Amino acid sequence: MVTKCLLLGPGESGKSTIVKQMRLVYSSPYTPTELSSFRETIFSNLLQSAQSLLSSFSALKIRLPADVKDEVKWLREVEETEEIVDLETGGLKEEAASAFGRLWEAEGTKEAMRRSAEFQLNDSAEYFFTHLARIASPSYLPTEEDVLRTRVRSIGVVEQTFEVLKGRKLRVVDVGGQRSERKKWVHQFENIGMLIFVVAVSEYNQTLFEDSRQNRLDESLELWEMISASRWFRRSTFVLFLNKTDIFERKILSGFAPLAASVPNYRGPPSNVPAAKSYMLDTFTALYKQHTPERALFAHFTQATDKVSTQVVLGAVMTGVLTSTLQEMGLL
Numbered sequence: 001m002v003t004k005c006l007l008l009g010p011g012e013s014g015k016s017t018i019v020k021q022m023r024l025v026y027s028s029p030y031t032p033t034e035l036s037s038f039r040e041t042i043f044s045n046l047l048q049s050a051q052s053l054l055s056s057f058s059a060l061k062i063r064l065p066a067d068v069k070d071e072v073k074w075l076r077e078v079e080e081t082e083e084i085v086d087l088e089t090g091g092l093k094e095e096a097a098s099a100f101g102r103l104w105e106a107e108g109t110k111e112a113m114r115r116s117a118e119f120q121l122n123d124s125a126e127y128f129f130t131h132l133a134r135i136a137s138p139s140y141l142p143t144e145e146d147v148l149r150t151r152v153r154s155i156g157v158v159e160q161t162f163e164v165l166k167g168r169k170l171r172v173v174d175v176g177g178q179r180s181e182r183k184k185w186v187h188q189f190e191n192i193g194m195l196i197f198v199v200a201v202s203e204y205n206q207t208l209f210e211d212s213r214q215n216r217l218d219e220s221l222e223l224w225e226m227i228s229a230s231r232w233f234r235r236s237t238f239v240l241f242l243n244k245t246d247i248f249e250r251k252i253l254s255g256f257a258p259l260a261a262s263v264p265n266y267r268g269p270p271s272n273v274p275a276a277k278s279y280m281l282d283t284f285t286a287l288y289k290q291h292t293p294e295r296a297l298f299a300h301f302t303q304a305t306d307k308v309s310t311q312v313v314l315g316a317v318m319t320g321v322l323t324s325t326l327q328e329m330g331l332l
Contacts, residue, residue: 009198026162049125071099097136202247
């Protein structure tokens with residue numbers, strides 16, 4: 001039996017990472033050839049992050065050190081990822097690795113990273129800069145964790161089928177989350193057995209890539225309410241992944257980004273992670289129950305880049321949701 005599963009959520013919420021995890025859990029590991037194919041994507045992510053950091057220095061009025069002037073000039077002139085790739089080895093050019101390293105170590109970069117919610121920066125930036133020495137090796141082969149950290153904007157519709165339980169397959173449909181991609185959502189709305197909505201709870205103090213006036217959490221709540229109330233999904237089982245909890249917890253504990261400053265309705269203590277997580281869960285659950293008070297909701301906090309914890313969550317979801325679906329159909 002095949003259940004159609006629709007994966008929805010705003011851009012950069014982590015939907016595609018969830019699909020990668022499903023592949024690792026329910027299918028096969030990436031082959032060396034597949035891993036190697038992600039090298040250029042990782043180089044591209046590094047370049048995007050470096051150029052975003054450079055732009056942020058002036059916007060945030062952070063002084064750029066004079067001793068990295070040459071590296072900054074070189075990075076600003078790079079227009080395509082191909083320009084930082086060694087054509088002979090397919091690896092990262094030495095001058096690119098040096099420029100990335102000097103920028104990461106430069107005075108002011110830590111301040112820019114602390115204020116990264118004020119500009120658009122990939123979540124993977126710190127991870128890839130921290131692993132730069134390994135990534136810059138001519139013989140570099142990406143690891144599974146590297147692949148999970150990659151960021152590529154989802155365009156169009158991607159379908160994959162996984163056998164998640166014996167005799168039970170899940171056909172996962174992943175559609176792009178940016179506003180320009182959402183008009184394609186409706187074409188996938190028929191015969192949905194399971195709907196997984198992914199929201200990045202860490203983005204409560206960030207704005208959309210495509211609209212700097214719109215708060216990302218507000219956008220997620222509006223989408224969630226629209227989906228919860230839709231007639232298309234009255235018979236679908238809903239799963240909510242409150243994702244990027246690792247980043248969320250770091251932000252709450254840091255004291256630099258209090259939840260109440262971005263979410264006025266939050267009345268809990270400023271640096272209390274359990275209280276902040278409870279608020280997020282209660283807010284999304286309340287919106288859901290307004291429209292479907294009798295329907296169950298399977299909600300989980302997730303860190304999609306962590307293989308072990310995500311495997312546990314996926315196992316619980318698939319067993320619970322698919323068993324529930326069979327019972328409703330009278331097959332159990």
